[in-house]
Amino acid sequence: MLQRIRSAPPRYWLVVIVVVFFLGFPTTISSFLASEWAQALILAIAIMGLNILVGYSGQLSLGHGAFMALGAYTSAILAHRYKMDYLVTIPIAALFTGLVGFLFGFPALRLSALYLALATFALAVVTPSLIKRPDELTGGVQGILIIQPDPPQLAQDAFATITGIPMTTDQWVYYVSLFCALLLFWLAWNLIRHRPGRALRAIRDGDVAAAASGVNIGGYKMLAFGISAFYAGTAGSLFGLSTGFVSPDTFPVSLSIQLLVGAVVGGLASIPGPLLGAIFAYFLPIESNQWVPSQSWIPDQIASTVKNAGPAVSYGVLLILIMIFAPNGMVGLIRRGYDMLNRRLRGASDRETGQLPPDPQTV
Amino acid sequence: MQEFFQQVVSGLAIGGIFASLALALVLIYNAMGLVNFAQGEMAMLATFVAYALINRGISYWIVFPITLVIAFGGGIAIQRLVIRPVERAPILTLVIITLGLATLINGLAGFIFGYVPHSFPSPFSSETVDIFGVFISFRDLGVIAVSGLVLLGVYLLLQRTTIGLTLRAAAHHPEASRLLGVQVSWMLALGWGLASAVGAVSGIMVAPILLLEPNMMQTIIIYAFAAAVLGGIESPLGAVVGGLAVGVTINLAGAYVPGVGGDLQLAVGLAIIIAVLLIRPNGLFGRAAVRRV
Numbered sequence A: 001m002l003q004r005i006r007s008a009p010p011r012y013w014l015v016v017i018v019v020v021f022f023l024g025f026p027t028t029i030s031s032f033l034a035s036e037w038a039q040a041l042i043l044a045i046a047i048m049g050l051n052i053l054v055g056y057s058g059q060l061s062l063g064h065g066a067f068m069a070l071g072a073y074t075s076a077i078l079a080h081r082y083k084m085d086y087l088v089t090i091p092i093a094a095l096f097t098g099l100v101g102f103l104f105g106f107p108a109l110r111l112s113a114l115y116l117a118l119a120t121f122a123l124a125v126v127t128p129s130l131i132k133r134p135d136e137l138t139g140g141v142q143g144i145l146i147i148q149p150d151p152p153q154l155a156q157d158a159f160a161t162i163t164g165i166p167m168t169t170d171q172w173v174y175y176v177s178l179f180c181a182l183l184l185f186w187l188a189w190n191l192i193r194h195r196p197g198r199a200l201r202a203i204r205d206g207d208v209a210a211a212a213s214g215v216n217i218g219g220y221k222m223l224a225f226g227i228s229a230f231y232a233g234t235a236g237s238l239f240g241l242s243t244g245f246v247s248p249d250t251f252p253v254s255l256s257i258q259l260l261v262g263a264v265v266g267g268l269a270s271i272p273g274p275l276l277g278a279i280f281a282y283f284l285p286i287e288s289n290q291w292v293p294s295q296s297w298i299p300d301q302i303a304s305t306v307k308n309a310g311p312a313v314s315y316g317v318l319l320i321l322i323m324i325f326a327p328n329g330m331v332g333l334i335r336r337g338y339d340m341l342n343r344r345l346r347g348a349s350d351r352e353t354g355q356l357p358p359d360p361q362t363v
Numbered sequence B: 001m002q003e004f005f006q007q008v009v010s011g012l013a014i015g016g017i018f019a020s021l022a023l024a025l026v027l028i029y030n031a032m033g034l035v036n037f038a039q040g041e042m043a044m045l046a047t048f049v050a051y052a053l054i055n056r057g058i059s060y061w062i063v064f065p066i067t068l069v070i071a072f073g074g075g076i077a078i079q080r081l082v083i084r085p086v087e088r089a090p091i092l093t094l095v096i097i098t099l100g101l102a103t104l105i106n107g108l109a110g111f112i113f114g115y116v117p118h119s120f121p122s123p124f125s126s127e128t129v130d131i132f133g134v135f136i137s138f139r140d141l142g143v144i145a146v147s148g149l150v151l152l153g154v155y156l157l158l159q160r161t162t163i164g165l166t167l168r169a170a171a172h173h174p175e176a177s178r179l180l181g182v183q184v185s186w187m188l189a190l191g192w193g194l195a196s197a198v199g200a201v202s203g204i205m206v207a208p209i210l211l212l213e214p215n216m217m218q219t220i221i222i223y224a225f226a227a228a229v230l231g232g233i234e235s236p237l238g239a240v241v242g243g244l245a246v247g248v249t250i251n252l253a254g255a256y257v258p259g260v261g262g263d264l265q266l267a268v269g270l271a272i273i274i275a276v277l278l279i280r281p282n283g284l285f286g287r288a289a290v291r292r293v
Helices: A002-006 A010-027 A031-056 A064-081 A086-109 A113-132 A153-163 A169-193 A195-205 A207-212 A217-243 A253-266 A273-290 A300-325 A329-345 A347-353 B002-032 B039-055 B060-086 B091-113 B138-160 B162-172 B174-179 B184-206 B217-231 B236-256 B262-279
Strands: B128-131 B134-137
Touching: A010 A031, A010 A153, A010 A169, A031 A064, A031 A169, A031 A195, A031 A217, A031 A253, A031 A273, A064 A086, A064 A113, A064 A217, A064 A253, A086 A217, A086 B262, A113 A253, A113 B091, A113 B217, A113 B262, A153 A169, A169 A195, A169 A217, A169 A273, A195 A207, A195 A217, A207 A217, A253 A273, A253 A300, A253 A329, A253 B091, A273 A300, A273 A329, A300 B060, A300 B091, B002 B039, B002 B134, B002 B138, B002 B162, B002 B184, B002 B217, B002 B236, B039 B060, B039 B091, B039 B184, B039 B217, B060 B091, B060 B184, B128 B138, B134 B138, B138 B162, B138 B184, B138 B236, B162 B174, B162 B184, B174 B184, B184 B217, B217 B236, B217 B262, B236 B262
Parallel strands: none
Antiparallel strands: B128 B134
16 A cells, blocks of 8 residues: 555645635635635636547537526526435436436537537527526526535534634535535546547547447447536536526626636647636626726726726636647646756656657647 | 518618628638638628727718628638638637637727617618508618618629639639739638628618627627528528518518517527528529438
8 A cells, every 4th residue: 555655646636725725715815705616616617617628529519608697597486496415316306417418428429510509509699598588487587596515514613723713604515515516526537547538539530430430429428518517517506506596698708618628728629728728708897807906196097997908818718728839738738848847857768768748638 | 461571671772781790600611611700790890890990970871881892801801810820720619719709899889989889870761662552761771771782782893803602613623723923812802801891781771770788799790600501501592582582581580470579589490590400501593412432
């Protein structure tokens, strides 16, 4: 055991550090900040789902906000109308959304990448108006209020022992989100390293060759859609929990674009990518409030325009620049920097073998 | 029955607008096999340019051609700056880039012109004329006429001029054209410019109906997608027929199908896209895609 720990590659240690960081983080920050970080983690789950679909299986979805909406409304309706415990509704919503995604993957099989992008984009634009219609069920424009559960006694006691202050609901939601995120990232990691992951990448890089090697293309593509929707559904359900309500305006087109930005910026076809991308895509619009210093000589109008337009402009510029110059996103850049550092440090030995690590192909 | 015809005519008017935008999409699709998700936002920005010019007191009919020229130049600039570095990239990369472009232009428009909706002048009066008992507004007739002229102009340019021939050649057989001395990359840029100008027409036509604001084209682009897909995404004629068909369909659906009205008309657009893709993926006028393995 000790031997195995000692010989673990450095990235395992990185994982341990990240997990410990996220576990301990809320004890040091305010309850409000904890709820913001919870939402960043929730976004990371959805982006991981999108990453499995776009990065690993090569199918482009511009409408993942719709799957988040489905998950959120499933949970909200179950909790509100049927008085179920919200936490119990999360896996139900995830499975239901996953099933819908799996079935959605069937017609998607017939579509080329371009048409799929087009259809999913249209879906994202229509989603808010579709939600409004059955207002008996969805509460129409007002949406549905979600009663946030109190933290259980055990968690409260543990938190109070560590920090000395009682645990708030926001902090509890953070830990629920963290638990789901860890579970789903671990699942994704395992999925990618084993048979389904290899099959998906084979299809992405050459479907004819994959089919010739006996990969069931249709089945795996549908599976990718199902898994991806499962992630988005979980994220949507958690999102409702963390905001305390769901309404049609919670799921605009810009949410789907935010997810795509997160996936691309973090790095497609990588496991840490969605986490980095989510933190970036979540905090960029929030921080844009502070981009204009509040000086008296700057008119309010300019400040509010920058606040409104800033995120869109920077999202757009980043999407374009990253796709042109760094298609592997932040993770790609970090990897490149690490490799360069490594080569510089052990220059001689690498020069002898004359081999450079192959550039990971993503898109 | 009279009301029915009135709905059809105003459907044709709005359909002409969809047709212009769909034609812009088709032009770029033909040039490089890409659906330009930024087409609507480019049209919206051009409309804002027209709005700024009109606000300076320049007459509408002078602003109109100036805006088209500016849009043409803008389209070329975008192709040179953003698209050319990734011309040969996988389709996924290209789609994400045009989506980034859409987000960027939307933000820029909001940044420069703000998010407050502006009313946009129409050169046509809103009075109606009685044609065989059907009341048609001059505004609808004007929109139909302008859209028709633009579509005719594009047709003549593509089919009857040397530039049009070169454009089509560069799109269909880039290698052979290059051997014959065609500057293929510049032809692509020209295609982007042309598409941008055609799209701008749709923006200027739709702005008096909706209000001018950065998100104005967000719904129109969905209808244009539906029109292009319905017509067969590589067929200019299909885009026009598809646009008119979509316009009439959503108008009739809004008037006669209970429960479909207001923003649910957009769902009709989505339904058209999905139905066409599932039943006849090549649309009405498209050729079946042949894939050599």
